[in-house]
Amino acid sequence: MAKLSKKENAILEAILNDPFISQAKIATDLNLARSTIAVQISQLIDKGHLAGRGYILPKSQKVVCIGGIAFNRKYSLRTPPVLGTSNPAISTKSYGGVIRNIAENMARMDVDVCLISIIGNDESGKELRSQIRNLGVDTSQISISNDKPTAEYIAIFDDKNELVMGIASMDILDQITPSLIEESWSSIRSSDWVILDCNLPKETIEKILEIKENANFMVAVDTVSVSKAKRLPSNLSQIDILFTNKDEAISVLGLDDNLKTYKLDEITTQLRSTGAKGVVLTDGPNGHLVNIGNEAFTSPAISSNVKNVSGAGDAFVAGFISTIRSGSTVREASNMGAALSALTVESHLDVRQDLNNKLLSEYLISKKIIKEHL
Ligand SMILES: Nc1ncnc2c1ncn2[C@@H]1O[C@H](COP(=O)(O)OP(=O)(O)OP(=O)(O)O)[C@@H](O)[C@H]1O
Ligand SMILES: [Mg+2]
Structure with a gap:
């Protein structure tokens, strides 16, 4: 996160010591106007050091x-592929998306x-x-999503383990x-x-x-x-x-x-x-x-x-x-x-x-x- 000014650091420290401290109390303790504290707190929120009003501190850095998230299915045909009809296959699933x-x-x-x-x-x-x-x-x-299914990637391999066709249904992304x-x-x-x-x-x-x-x-x-x-x-x-x-x-x-x-x-x-x-x-x-x-x-x-x-x-x-x-x-x-x-x-x-x-x-x-x- 960005470096903080002396003032911002002092305010953040006051909040870390007492997350329920009022703006008025910080202003008195630091000898600053309450309006200044309000501005500085918005800046701390903008810079990501506070997660929002009410001084919610951010979780540890992450x-x-x-x-994309996708559900992968792999079909391995047992016999040479024949188009226009049903082909027996073994299927496996995995989870994907880069x-x-x-x-x-x-x-x-x-x-x-x-x-x-x-x-x-x-x-x-x-x-x-x-x-x-x-x-x-x-x-x-x-x-x-209300109207789109989870993204899916389907790969069909022939009996020699060569890719016959890949199908990507990713509109949801x-x-x-x-x-x-x-x-x-x-x-x-x-x-x-x-x-x-x-x-x-x-x-x-x-x-x-x-x-x-x-x-x-x-x-x-x-x-x-x-x-x-x-x-x-x-x-x-x-x-x-x-x-x-x-x-x-x-x-x-x-x-x-x-x-x-x-x-x-x-x-x-x-x-x-x-x-x-x-x-x-x-x-x-x-x-x-x-x-x-x-x-x-x-x-x-x-x-x-x-x-x-x-x-x-x-x-x-x-x-x-x-x-x-x-x-x-x-x-x-x-x-x-x-x-x-x-x-x-x-x-x-x-x-x-x-x-x-x-x-x-x-x-x-x-x-x-x-x-x-x-
Ligand atoms: N056959 C391999 N043997 C050893 N390391 C490999 C091999 N293939 C890839 N790697 C390692 O993985 C790194 C990334 O691989 P690659 O350049 O193929 O990524 P990519 O093109 O993004 O592939 P993909 O996104 O499909 O994983 C390589 O820099 C190398 O360190
Ligand atoms: Mg890659």
């Missing part, structure tokens, strides 16, 4: 994740997370919400409008980091970035896909860290994607010149490139026994942000992003169900990324 995956990874690392999104008034929505709530995520800001976000304004304001995914409508992304101009939280964005990356504005100056891959970055910059000759560092430099304060460009098994503030370096991926690459990017963001927000260096955050994504590709699922801080630190030690404390 990460607010805003974006921001949901990021939130789940962070919650499993004991980060205080609030998830802002939307579900339908249906069983899959309730299941998604209770699963993430049971992990400790604040789900109070997840809205329920267009209902995460700027006015819906305004209802969650006090949660957003009192956070230290806000992570957005580009499943959000363009106007909503713009609104959050506009609000950020006068607020004190940091913003990270995940571009999600080539088509959704186009929803970002041309000026990225309100973004502290943009997480993207090469194809998505080319899409953000509106470059001709037939020219695949762009080098990763050139793309990153171009993204920085559009205003982004930091860029992390991930490149699958080749690793990633970091360009944040005055630091620029590349880092290889951690060699892994790959079982499923899906969810690697989401895990990377979760590992990176949970580390940088705790005051660690950019290099440490980059190592953690690589480690969590490597652990994720070693699992069959998009989010590791056995993830916790102990597993992570043992992995970092085993890969010689950190030394064991003696």
Whole structure:
């Protein structure tokens, strides 16, 4: 949060000592006019140090994740696909949406997370919400649509495990409008980091970035896909860290994607010149490139026994942000992003169900990324 003036600090301290103190009493104690106290208190609310009138103190600093939640169903056909008729299949379900995956990874690392999104008034929505709530995520800001079902992604694989068709039913996510976000304004304001995914409508992304101009939280964005990356504005100056891959970055910059000759560092430099304060460009098994503030370096991926690459990017963001927000260096955050994504590709699922801080630190030690404390 932003630094406070001497006056603001003194008032905040008075409220922390006695949350029921009157404005008149603070004014007398600090030898200031009551009207001054009222103004200063509104500023403390604006800066996110107080959650509202009545001096409600904000909860401990948290990460607010805003974006898409989806119910995934995978159908594996038992026999070669035949169109126009019924095909026998085995089905499995999982929970998805880039921001949901990021939130789940962070919650499993004991980060205080609030998830802002939307579900339908249906069983899959309730299941998604209770699963993430049971992990400790604040789900109070997840809205329920009156007229659209929960977002769904259906993937059909043939008997050789090749994708036959993917079906994305995601219209509900267009209902995460700027006015819906305004209802969650006090949660957003009192956070230290806000992570957005580009499943959000363009106007909503713009609104959050506009609000950020006068607020004190940091913003990270995940571009999600080539088509959704186009929803970002041309000026990225309100973004502290943009997480993207090469194809998505080319899409953000509106470059001709037939020219695949762009080098990763050139793309990153171009993204920085559009205003982004930091860029992390991930490149699958080749690793990633970091360009944040005055630091620029590349880092290889951690060699892994790959079982499923899906969810690697989401895990990377979760590992990176949970580390940088705790005051660690950019290099440490980059190592953690690589480690969590490597652990994720070693699992069959998009989010590791056995993830916790102990597993992570043992992995970092085993890969010689950190030394064991003696
Ligand atoms: N095969 C792999 N082996 C080891 N690490 C990997 C592998 N694939 C991805 N990673 C790790 O995950 C990070 C992110 O992967 P990637 O660049 O594929 O993200 P993405 O394109 O956002 O994918 P998605 O969003 O589908 O997860 C990489 O920088 C790397 O550290
Ligand atoms: Mg990704």
